[in-house]
Amino acid sequence: MTLLGFRSYSCPVVDATPRGRGGERTREVIVETALRLFRERGYEATTMRAIAAEADVSVGTAYYYFASKEQLVQAYYDRAHAEHEVACRAVLASERRFAGRLDGVLRAWVRVSEPYHAFAVKFYKHASEPGNPLSPFSGETAPAREAAIAIYRQVVEGSADRIDPDLRAELPELLWLSSMGVVLYWVHDTSPGCERTYRLIDVMVPLIDRLVGLSHLPGLRGVAKDFITAMRELRS
Template sequence: MAKDTRERLVAAALALFREAGYQATTMRRIADEAGLSLGNAYYYFSGKDELVHELYVEVQREHRDRALADLVAGASLADNLRVVLHAGLDVMAPYHGFGTTFVQQALPASSDASPFSERSADARSMAVGLMDHVVATSKVRVPGGLRGRLPTLLWILYLGVTLHWVVDASPDQVRTRALVDRLAPVVAKAVALARLPVARGLVDDVVALVPPTEPPR
């Protein structure tokens, strides 16, 4: 029962964030949308800021499910990376008007909505796990030292694409779509070049900067 009530509140908040935007969405509106009292809503969530974290988790879950269905075993890393990045943009599209507010909520290191926070560990592991599946599914040879870090690097790349999308004022964010189409082959080429002896020192430096991939949860 408690789980159902919590899920109703999350669903109501996400719908209102999409339709009315963050500023116009109040806890009372969320409670009304969910068919609950305001006091009941506050019993489960301290405020709408806490629900922003739930949005982050839900977006990561939907992104993973959509992308996994479209990945092609044996395709190039560029093609599969393009699929995953576009899938993320598809999932986020309804929330573009809310994007700036989400970033403001997620930027502080102490924020639960931060992709790097302890509370976001499951969502982060899910996202890194998706990138690990991209590498495992694709036809690509990755240097051994880089293999464990590459999924995390690709996830960080995705965060950068997300920031570009947030500030992209072009119709339907076509500039971000074009960036993805240009970026995926560049990343694939960089991974291929990392196998060359001349790049060994650079690869070692990158590996030292990035923690190992977290095990998927």
């Protein structure tokens, strides 16, 4: 929606590969190779041995950097988030309207994710499985999820629009959840340049903007508070 390596895995094989600039290059080659093979062969059919062979490194070196295929996908999450964060900087620095900030962030995500569309289509069935460590809602992807929510926190905190204070605190996570709907639509979008996903954003952002704008009105403040209470209970 973040769309999204993690550091808590133990490596089955350790190779004395040097870190530093050369080590970072090796790591990038392994990631690029894995993403290509995932696209070409599918996630399940791609083994760590195949990734190592295609990357022209030993299996031990591949495991030195990534303990599993899951870690390689986590590296993709991290890369996608970093690219999204950079792509959002201009609109977050210049736009003060809530709708403009949200629209810019969502469009930036679709734009930077375009090169990974074929990979996402093949990979999504794994990420959508309940309990799968690659799910955007899993414990393993919590750092990537929090990083993505942080972007939507910038959307809210930098907005000059009037927003109910209680809703303002919960809104970043709610916006991230909304972005997951955009991600799902994008995965299945076969239109040229994902133009249907952009149209979805055109429709969705004004609706969210209206709801947020109405949240501080006396007649709707109680409804907003009930909704916030329900969200907090779901998280507990």
